[in-house]
Amino acid sequence: MDISASSCNLETRDTVLYRPEACDDSGAIARVVVPATLFRISEPPWLLVEEGFTLAREHEIESLFAIGNGYIGNRGSLAEGSPLSAPATFLAGIFEHSDQPGSIPQLMTLPDWTEVRVWIDDHPLSMQEGEIIEHRRILDFARGVLWREWRHRDKNGRVTRLLAFRLTSLADRHLLLQSVIVVAENYSATMRFESSIEVPRSALPAPSRWKARRSPERPNVLPLALKCPGLDIEIAFGAASQLLTTTASVGERLVEMDERHIVERFQLKVTVGTECHLHRLVSVYSSRDLEDPFDAAVAHVNRVLPSRISEAVSAHETAWNSRWQHSDIRVEGDDSLQRALRFAVYHLISAANPEDSHVSIGARALTGEAYKGHVFWDTEIFMLPFYTYTDPACARALLTYRYHTLEAAREKARRAGFAGAMYPWESADTGEETTPRAVIAPSGEVISVLNGELEIHITADIAYAVWQYWQGTGDDDFFAQFGSEITLETARFWASRGRMEADGRYHLRQVIGPDEYHENVDDNTFTNLMAAWNLVRGAETAGWLRAKRPDRWRELEHRLQLSDQELRMWSHLAEVMYTIFDPKTLLYEQFAGYYQKEAIDLKKFEPRTAAMDVILGHERINHTNVVKQADVVMALYLLWSQIPADVRRANFLYYEPRTGHGSSLSPSMHALVAARLGEAHLAGQYLKQAAQIDLGNNMGNAAGGVHAAAIGGLWQAVVFGLGGLEVDGSGLSFTPHLVESCRQLAFPFCWRERQLEVSITHHKLQVAVQGPGPLQLRVAGGAETLAQPGHTYVVERANRGWSSWHRLDS
Template structure:
């Protein structure tokens, strides 16, 4: 049903296709073919309705709590994609009649969704349908669609109902109060929604333009209005070979938009100005609006980000472009007050909340490709300090304890308390991550470090970064617990990245990352004391840094850090993991869907087994080797290799985040075939042929990880404590790789073949990097032979 080789000519390896329709598997294409621009995201449901469809339209940052006993989430806006079509008075559906030459495609290069087919009605009349849709990157508030219906055999009556339907929910929860609906001049439709708790106004405008055989026609549609819904009904009689074209142009604006926030906000003014904008856009027509959108994609995305792979498997090239496409449409590059949801803007999964996924799996792409966007995403975390400080106080700690799930910056912790059913007890399971999965505070500190080392953006550190690192270090210092028997501080009752192990003590990832956070804060304090004493004094007054610095010194050196085994070199995941019962995991390692272990065990039982969702000890080794701790023998290359071989057989990769880290480390330790296999599996989580993996939305972290596996893994790009290392190890299936990165003010074009590394800068300023244990200093360009 999914095909990946339909692109030809200039669109070769740019097209994702569905070549057979099934109303049982709608979620796949709705999610992976979703459209967006970072401001809004639109799930790609078909125009005609089906029972199992999921219509989602989100505007980033419009978070709302539907009920007092629910957590805040991105509300599902009114739908403008559904169009009820009737043929000779009967409802059109692909579940009836006969469908031929069906194809639905997402063109990654132009960011346009299209669908076409020929359909023979139950009465034997043959029609050709062609649908097109895009969400504009040139105008963040704009989306447009186009319908073409052609009669191929008989005279046929065709009618369309199209408008704005606010009878939408988030899995049953309604977020909006009843708003005003209007139709102006039987042509322009406007609907106003206001969230019931956060009081965010949403103004949606839409209009239609109708042509028959390329000529404008005057149509007097029926106007209809119901509760939370307003639409127009059009009726046509087509003769054989007549072609009906309907263009629909829609805009959305909210009271959370920057321009609305900066001015003296007035809803009536927003309604009037947005309606005026719609009129201007509609005059341009679909093709003109699409051309502007396509040009921005070329100039701002593909001319900047595209990775070119000469591979025996052309799917690899498509998968990387698929990742770049979704990284673009999910990211709110326009607004520092907004983050990236775990499902992007492609579905209701995880309620639009941001996790550590952003800092560890998505942010690196922007750090090395578009530092301005990376800075925006980190500024979002800075704005979240208020919520992080509140969470720390509520839990009896100091500093900033970042929420496990974050929504609007000041909302604080928004992780739900209850989750899935317990397969053994039948009760609702408690979600503990919001309370005890605490490593995110150190993850954010690491992201600050990675960003500033790669970009040398001292201004960010001065304005935001130092405060973030100091406050997270203060949290860790207050979080540590003294163990008299060990004579050391420890961290008990936590969850690490391996969420199959709850309420563990001294999780290696958490302890080492807390240690890194404390050490980084000390380094930054000493740096400011030496070079910027005035700034240090300014921060010291509200934060008590002089006292905190002494505490960081004392506690960092006495923090228990799990040591690799003397004999096997394996770093223990926590105090008890290596002593847990081992079982045969073959059944689960060969599973076709994730989390099948929950069919046999509940979370309490899984907690007592040597089975891993994702091996957090491996993620730890990958992260810390990029830092000033890289020479610590506890995280050496030998420990990495031993730990990989121990944990990989026990890891089910039930987290979509898991495969990419394992792929990178496998390549690092010389397991090249395994690395490529893991990369391919990661690329297939969303894009691949399995039809039910993405029903709740795409896996944003995994998509960021596809880029990481290629660039950090196979191309060997790595931050090494302030230096750039390029140590390529291409898969044997790849003959050439070309891409760009940003490094400390340079834009570097990198070309890799099995025998040569070529690096070319965009200026004659000197730069240096490490390759093959040699430091290369150069201007302009350099070629380095690869053995």
């Protein structure tokens, strides 16, 4: 994607505009000054630019250029549409439920609020007709704004220039803004704008699905409320538009409303050089937010409408700037990696909402329909660390969603015959299991899906994320109120899921590990290690509650009917948990019988054109030793401190060449572990692969939305891999391993209310500390210092190790 600075020609001047007479209810011709700051754009390293227009790539581009604020997401589709456009707006937590047998909930596609069509003397301005002189879409990461520039020559030689932007406000999450500026470069004509809010096309075959709430038009505010039969949810839109031009003129405004859409038409005469500015403000509420979303949406528009659009944009930019101050990673020497990281952080910020603890982030966030918007382990293991260490409020909200769905997890465990809480592999709004029973593979093969029953490691993954958040933030209130109960109930599940056998060991049979090529296996190493970890943490949680929050402990002890005998059993089961470890080779067998699988040399399939399960087929892949994604390698990372260094190295070097990376989650984890092991060349290769999951569409399915876990994994690979950062209860440790292309790495990091600025080169590590108190800093397992807030500490490489820390201002 071209991102040269010369390709971004946005306005840089204040513009005096007039509201055409008869285009609003006042009948007056108003004079408005649109400031140049409204059209400010960031420097090229902060931009993603798509030059030209390729119809076949439209779905993919719409995903990459999506905008969002954690409450609402909008794909980056063309305002006028195209034959292959898939415009979509999503509200977090709004899932469509069907009463058809076997159906599962899916993230609801809401009316498209961005549709704007321009007509020149009754001829539509279209990418499919005439000549595209220039066209580009620009996603400004820094400001959270999607821009579009388009110059078009029609069959009559008339040249029209269009400049547009849209945003979903990060300062006011219910507020959406859109501006479309059209210039008649060389002609005079009648110009017509049609802006609309349309019921999604996918709903048209079943029009009864949406029911509009009729209402008399409010002055300059067009309301539309929609209710989906079968759901006790109402969604309301309030829209206000303003047409301004550079010349005082007479215009016409018409409004059309029915139960499927709102259409607002502006028509006026233009002459050579006339600029027409259409500004739209849309407010969205649902009955998840409050009892009457209809009145709320209209009132919201009326509150915002009197202020200039530039003020709303300014507030949005301020909110984005604040988030970037706490999350931007700076890389010197590798522009491609720098852009990929900002792309990742942009979409992670866009995906989360700290104000709503009843929703989580789906596998494709709010950027596409893939996986039906369902929540997987992706959120807790791949995305959550970013929020824990840059925006703890978001992390807290995401984990509280798991608390609110704890009862559904208990019910799933009860139905399966187990105790405690068994979290679903796929989750939506209620926390019930939403994994489909069958899917159609890329090869066309119908495959039974067992993950909902057998991929149980997600239960330990959630407990792990709870503990990681608690250790990283010191949020005792969260852990006492929410996290402790999750940890106790998940530990109880593991104590009931397996069984003690004749060998005196505790076995977990019939599971699926992260390597989903191998189903219904026994004693998957990742699952067993994580289950043992969960059991230990469950017992420790009880001890902490007894000592620190005795009232909460007594309440949980009574309600959950916990006993000392049960707690002792958890510790015992963790000690006797079966793992297939060979002390001679230092290897964990991934699961019982893995070594007997058919050996496949993956190098013989390079360059690979498809995932290995497509190449070999679903049935055969199960009988090979090809690993879909990081499995044992994933355990090495998550349980790093409890696995000896020589064991970590042996297992990585064994499983790495056997892993096919059939999941977008895999490359980043391999980059991370390779970096920590000092395998710089491998780390660099995997880092590039991880960076191109979406930007290079190297999985071939970016059309379904951005891979949220992959971008979360990329952040972790850089911070915890290249930066070598490890977190524990007492402080931070660093073992930096920069790849060759990276001269310097710098990033902010939040630990227990301390704000750190970390800077790493191949020769030096520097950490600036701000916050309420000191923290322990260590490097490469050696030199350490008690860092005081308000100071900067430096340590330099010396021979093969590191020197002692010293304070810069001492």
